[in-house]
Amino acid sequence: METKACIDSLTVKNSHVLPPDTNSHGTLFGGKLMAYIDDVAAISATRHCRKPVVTASIDSIDFLAPVFEGDTICLVSYVTWTHKTSMEVFVKAITENLLTGERKVCTTAFVSMVAVDENNRPTPVPPVKPESDEEKLLHSGAPARHEQRKERSKESKQLAKEFGTDFPWK
Template sequence: MEEKTAKESEAIISRVMLPPDANVAGNVFGGTILKMIDEIAGIVAIKHCRKNSVTANIEHIDFIYPVHIGDLLELRGRLNFVGKSSMEVGVEVFAENLETGDINFAGRATVTMVALDGNGKPIEVPKLKLVTDEDKQLYNAGLKRYNERVKRLKVTKRLRKKQA
């Protein structure tokens, strides 16, 4: 299968935050942003493999700046790492105050998506072609997290078998 670069599947989505996205004080819910994080991770993964892809894991979520009603939220996603059927997507969140033009880094997350075949089984995806130094750094960090996840999943699967 042909390798693909992270650049080929990069994506950006944006949306103005409205009253249903926020609490009574006007602070946007974490869940609103989480849904957009999930959405962009799916777009990046499907662009990479051109297969249906589902969210297996969301980790390292940091909300570091408050987002309010009226802000324009922009999410940027790119692949960090690709395993056999799994793809780790790094997402960055920016909030723009449309009145002042100020843009703040509002958060980040790491999402693992898994590509599925027509029967809902994991299917192999194109390998990641590493071009830039940033590609290599992100890949190596992603590989470490992948290895940690594999260890943790083994324990989870053992527990599931015990309980069944």
């Protein structure tokens, strides 16, 4: 498979934060931001491999700055690293007050996406080549993040097995 540059998967999404997008504090619902993150990550991953993709995991999301009603939210994403069938996608979300021009990074996240074939089975993805200093930095830390995700997944599977499908009050 032909190696692709990180920039080839670049995705940018801008949205105006309107009243239905906000909570009782006048800030963007965290779940809405998480949906935006998943959306742009899926677009970047699909651009990279040109195959359908599914979300395997989203690393922790820390809300660093509030996104207020009337602000815009800009999400930027691209594939930073690939394994056999999976891709790590970096997402940065920036809020902007349109009246003052003040901008802040409100969150960053790493999303793991897996390419699937027509039978929804994992399928190989092309390698990615970082070019900029930022891309190289993210790429160099990706194998360690991949190992952390594998460990976290094992723990999640163990908890699912231990707790099962019964409700706790039965």
